[in-house]
Amino acid sequence: MDLFDIVSKINSILWGPVMLFLLLGTGVLFTFKLRFLQIRKMKYAFKETFKGIFKKGDRANEDGMSSFQALSTAIAAQVGTGNLAGVATAIAAGGPGAIFWMWISGFFGMSTIFAEAILAQVYKKRVDGEVTGGPAYYITDGLKNKYLAAFFSIAIILALGFMGNMVQSNSIGAAVSGAFNINPLFVGIGVAIIVGLIIIGGIGRIASFTEKIVPFMAIFYILGSLIIVFSNYENIIPAFKMIIYGAFNPMAATGGLIGATIKESFRYGIARGLFSNEAGMGSTPHAHAVAKVKHPGQQGLVALMGVIIDTGIVCTLTALVILTTGSIEAGLSGAALTQEGFMRGFGGFGSYFIAICLFFFSLSTIIGWYFFGESNVKFLFGKKGLGLYRAIVLLCIIVGTTMKVELVWELADTFNALMVIPNLIALLGMTSLIVKVTNDYENNFEKNKPSQYINTEDKLRNPQY
Template sequence: MQELNNILSLIDSHFGGSQWFVFLLLGTGLFFTVYLRFPQVRFFRHALKVVSGKYDNKHDIGDTSHFQALSTALSGTVGTGNIAGVALAIHLGGPSALFWMLMTAFLGMTTKMVEVTLSHKYREQTEDGTISGGPMYYMKHRLHMPWLAALFAVATIFSSFGTGCLPQINSISNAMFSSFGIRHYITGAILAVLLALIVIGGIKRIALVSERLIPFMSVLYIMGAVSVLAYNYDNILPAFGAVFGNIFSGTAASGGFLGATVVWAFNRGVNRGLFSNEAGQGSAPIAHAAAKAEEPVSEGMVALLEPFIDTIVICLITGLVLISSGAWMEKYDNQFQQADTVVLSGTYQEKIPEQKALVSGHILGKQPLPLFTGTLQVEDGKILTTGITILHARSFAEDVRVKSGKESYTGSLAVQNGNVALPVLKDKQVYLTGKSLLHSAPLSTEAFKKGFFGDWGQYIIPFSLLLFAFTTAVAWSYYGDRAVTYLWGSKYVRAYHIIYVAGFFLASFTDTTIVWAFSGVTVALMTLPNLIGILILHKEVKNSVDSYWKRVRGKL
């Protein structure tokens, strides 16, 4: 598992996690924002009117209404990125990572409008009578690059697993186990059956489920978050200060948090921002292509609202909850993820500033420390080997114990270059426990305990994740099946659905870190062809938007 995670992380570091990818993503959004004269500001009110149904025409070609298309697309974006993704970004980059998430969303509002306009314009009606659209269609019909369209479609299929399937159920099952003790595979099995029943019904059933669940779950989650913010009201202004005050200086070590550089905050904020709102990824245009609309630009206007709702509203609220509660820099008892565990050669103490600074430098990649290779001797759960320091989740691990099932472990553990090999004995997994920082859904769960609801607040996260992440998985199954339809036709969609549901179940008990690493790779593979395509067609987009706006103003 550790080797697989290292390979995926290496690939991600050269693509989605690289600086050139971040600049390409933000640069595309900035270019279109200036080129189209800030459409996310100029057209915001008009977008609200369009999605409200003011311009709907039941005779237009399509499978869904404007609101259903928006709900379906939002169901694909409002998910673990809003809960676990924000927590991961702050864990890696500090509070200022949230600022870069918001900037990504603001520029992404324009990117989303552009990609949806083009995809809706070149959509097709398939042999079974349904509408199929997405970036692969404008790449084929307008750019005349079938090879690029095929590359995007293949990337979409992989990304349906890396974005919509694997990390969603993984976060749900982790939250259910943490809060209720429900075994991961049980959660996975139940939800896999429900997923299968919904995806078989196609876009109309998916849209029907989405338009009913999305408003309900968004309001419910925001109400829970507001209860935490109200309880910690005196920390809200300092939280804003932490977000905006360290943008160009990085975040200093505080509590169990060992610090973050400007580069880490910028990179992880943009990366998780993209994962959350998917602007530029080319996924949402597939849902919007099914909308009943004669004017492609009108559907682009609707799409403009997605990053605003998803990131500027929901992710901002989540981030403020994490920061104002202080949960992001506190240590908690937890079961260690193998891929998050590192054993250093040498003894370093967190209470000694000089030694803490050395470990911080190692975490931030400034000055690597020697990694331990050898054997850890364990007796009754306690590690007897001296001259080592154990890190977990980028923090000093405390009160570390080794267990096999529920019992204390006695024996030895092999360590190679800081990576601990954890065996399975008599069908029981050997694992490490102790105190460390948390990230992803477990961190959000702890933050929601620090409000008016106290420990009851922890149930807000698993319930929200259950709704958010499940609807995301549903939406992404549609994105994947449209890609399959483009490549091989409708007859292979059923086989794709079977594989998708099976992968959904298996991911419920897969290592979280590996799932997120795979997700980062698939996001980049899908985003690059789409960004190239919309940049090439920038003049056509501008002409379409200007022409549409003249017609709209003429009707006012």
């Protein structure tokens, strides 16, 4: 048994039913604890998210970034290759019904990501003059467990900053070299230069990049998908029937084309949904922690929109492209299945369209994951560790484009699981605080009454800031 087999075996245990139950169960718990907040406060979530989108002059600095910039940074990490390849894998392995279970995971995941953003805001603090935060900080100051926090930090730096970014750069190298016949090594060097120019500018340049690129890439992909879906309008209703009926009878939904069971439909839909929107994984709180808002509840509602955009819109459109074009009949999986759908819709241009989307999706994810890792490098070593961290990230980007990444994927999944566990412990351990802050937002802040958790002009009123 080689290293790949050993790591795969470990992942089959780590990412088995227990982990999926914990992630989904946490979402169910917070949904009931917060009284279905993702439904009750949907109008407010849209208002909080988009009210400042056209506001000029709100630059990110050592005091943080705007609420929309924080959301853009979170979405930059959430919307990636999983939205293209992950959705297709779920359909290929679990049938169209897997998308229904993906929606279910997204619905409950909204309450989890709200809870993460709440804690990130409550326990954010200044490190070397800059506002920062994330699970390492709320585990240290909320749970009073610095060892568990250090464990989380090491896991996320390895999972996202290093191995995860190798996988993302590999996706860019494969897509660009395949579509435009460019040597993957040259693609990797080019991507490393672009990333280096962005990250060397610190939080200001990262926020500026994500708030511009994320809306562009989302609109580009959404419009392309809608064109294909509506050009096959007669298949839209049958596609939704396949999704809903297939969730409970996968074999009948596809006429036995995919030999999936209800168990497989549920498993792959839940798993791909959770991996895609990252709810409960402890990654997006790093972005939401540095948002300049008056109350933690505001950023919690903004965080909800990340799941809606990622799972509710982008993942759903990928599924509809595959189903309305009949690409499911091709017997493909992963990115190849998604590419088949766009090629059936756009002809030869479809491969270029997917290559362009993969480039921007993966590039934005690299930037988002770099930022999450940077927050934890600061937690462990302060600013003095950033130089070496940046150098390793850029090296991983170049190396990632030239190698087979099956083992790297498996290792990234291992450390992903290891960062989920301490984050879920923190969320469950501070459930009462999350409920308290939410009630303060609804009963006091929204009604312009004195609030215990409101920010002053330059800092949050809590002893850890």
